[in-house]
Amino acid sequence: MDVGAQTSGKLKLLKVVRGDHVAKDALLGEIDPDLAATALASADAALAAQIKEAAAGVSTARSNLGFTRITAPMAGEVVSISLLEGQTLNANQSATWSSSTSCSTSPTPTRR
Numbered sequence: 001m002d003v004g005a006q007t008s009g010k011l012k013l014l015k016v017v018r019g020d021h022v023a024k025d026a027l028l029g030e031i032d033p034d035l036a037a038t039a040l041a042s043a044d045a046a047l048a049a050q051i052k053e054a055a056a057g058v059s060t061a062r063s064n065l066g067f068t069r070i071t072a073p074m075a076g077e078v079v080s081i082s083l084l085e086g087q088t089l090n091a092n093q094s095a096t097w098s099s100s101t102s103c104s105t106s107p108t109p110t111r112r
Helices: 034-066
Strands: 011-014 029-031 094-098 103-106
Touching: none
Parallel strands: none
Antiparallel strands: 011 029
């Protein structure tokens, strides 16, 4: 039977010689594991960084979802409205809703 390597690297150890009888799953040889171990550590680090970056993105998206409701920070009378339903807003706009209250805006104004 022919047996071959499934990864590349320097053959570090050869445990058999021609004519040996071997049992199933017997160790025949070993490729130096240093390069494979380094590649695994590098892949683990890259995955951890991607997970951290994705978690930060989820946190930002969750916060932005919470900002889609515009609420009055205090009681007061609405004396003017400087925006219209259907208007696209950006996070840097300030919308005046009352004479004593400025509200932060979000992309989706809601009315109760």
